[in-house]
Amino acid sequence: AQTVTQSQPEMSVQEAETVTLSCTYDTSENNYYLFWYKQPPSRQMILVIRQEAYKQQNATENRFSVNFQKAAKSFSLKISDSQLGDTAMYFCAFDQGGSEKLVFGKGTKLTVNP
Amino acid sequence: KAGVTQTPRYLIKTRGQQVTLSCSPISGHRSVSWYQQTPGQGLQFLFEYFSETQRNKGNFPGRFSGRQFSNSRSEMNVSTLELGDSALYLCASSLGAVPTDTQYFGPGTRLTVL
Numbered sequence: 001a002q003t004v005t006q007s008q009p010e011m012s013v014q015e016a017e018t019v020t021l022s023c024t025y026d027t028s029e030n031n032y033y034l035f036w037y038k039q040p041p042s043r044q045m046i047l048v049i050r051q052e053a054y055k056q057q058n059a060t061e062n063r064f065s066v067n068f069q070k071a072a073k074s075f076s077l078k079i080s081d082s083q084l085g086d087t088a089m090y091f092c093a094f095d096q097g098g099s100e101k102l103v104f105g106k107g108t109k110l111t112v113n114p
Numbered sequence: 115k116a117g118v119t120q121t122p123r124y125l126i127k128t129r130g131q132q133v134t135l136s137c138s139p140i141s142g143h144r145s146v147s148w149y150q151q152t153p154g155q156g157l158q159f160l161f162e163y164f165s166e167t168q169r170n171k172g173n174f175p176g177r178f179s180g181r182q183f184s185n186s187r188s189e190m191n192v193s194t195l196e197l198g199d200s201a202l203y204l205c206a207s208s209l210g211a212v213p214t215d216t217q218y219f220g221p222g223t224r225l226t227v228l
Contacts, residue, residue: 012167033214045204045219091157097214100146102206104157 002027002095006105013082014113020067021077021108024090032096034068034075039107040088048090051075082112115141118207118220126226132193134156135223139186144161145169145210147217148180151202160203164210174195192225200227 012089013019025034034047051059051068058066063083067076077084092105117222119138126132127177146169148160159172163182179191192199202224206217 035216037219040151042221043202044221045206047218050216095214101159101162101172102149102157102217103159106156 002029002094002096002103004092004105005081006090006092006108008108009103009106010109010111012111012113013079015082015084017082018078018080019082019110021079021090021092021110023075023077023105025073025075025092025094025103027094027096032094034066035093035095035102036064036066036075036077036106037091037093038086038088040085041092043079045091049077053076080109084112084114087112117184118205118218120136120203120205120223122223123221124224124226126228127195128228129195129197131195133195133225134189134193135192135203135205137188137190137207137220139188139205139207142213142219143207143209143218145208145215145217146182146186147206147208148188148190149204149206150174151204151222152200157204160190195227199201199225201225 005024032053034051038046049061063080089107091107093102128172145164147162151157162170166182177193182188183204202222204222208215208217
């Protein structure tokens with residue numbers, strides 16, 4: 001079974017600074033997709049960014065970017081110019097189109113301090 | 115375009131009862147997946163429905179079941195509730211054209227079993 005590991009249960013960052021959240025995964029497949037989801041205290045899970053494994057270029061969405069290292073099976077999320085609204089649980093997720101659908105990591109609780 | 119909606123948002127039941135949760139996907143989305151979120155186990159995949167057929171199923175007992183209607187709305191049923199079923203139940207919809215289509219989540223239904 002595929003597994004996703006987020007080694008940082010909690011992190012904090014000062015407003016306007018940059019923070020990187022780590023994620024590693026385990027799979028023997030070559031084609032798959034990786035996601036970062038954000039779950040603010042309101043509980044609505046929101047898609048932050050998506051990366052296709054066959055693309056070498058790292059995905060970016062405004063202040064959010066990923067560092068995808070396929071050989072190392074690493075998929076970290078960088079948040080630039082952190083804002084108070086970025087405070088949330090961040091989940092890394094893996095999807096290879098198989099029976100398990102999205103496989104999630106345990107999450108990283110990010111707090112942005114003023 | 116309206117997002118994924120789930121009803122009810124909060125539910126309190128007692129052990130042994132059964133419960134039905136509802137999910138309305140984003141218009142045009144044909145796939146609906148259900149996930150259980152608990153502090154201990156994190157996010158776990160329950161099942162996925164596509165065009166009224168169960169396409170994938172997670173590792174949950176038969177007390178958990180679901181269905182999908184012709185308008186893509188989905189219901190999830192849990193029979194003979196146990197204390198451990200207390201959780202946030204998240205529904206996610208996607209186009210479903212390919213298994214790895216991005217999933218968009220609803221706000222969840224918070225189920226408490228007493």
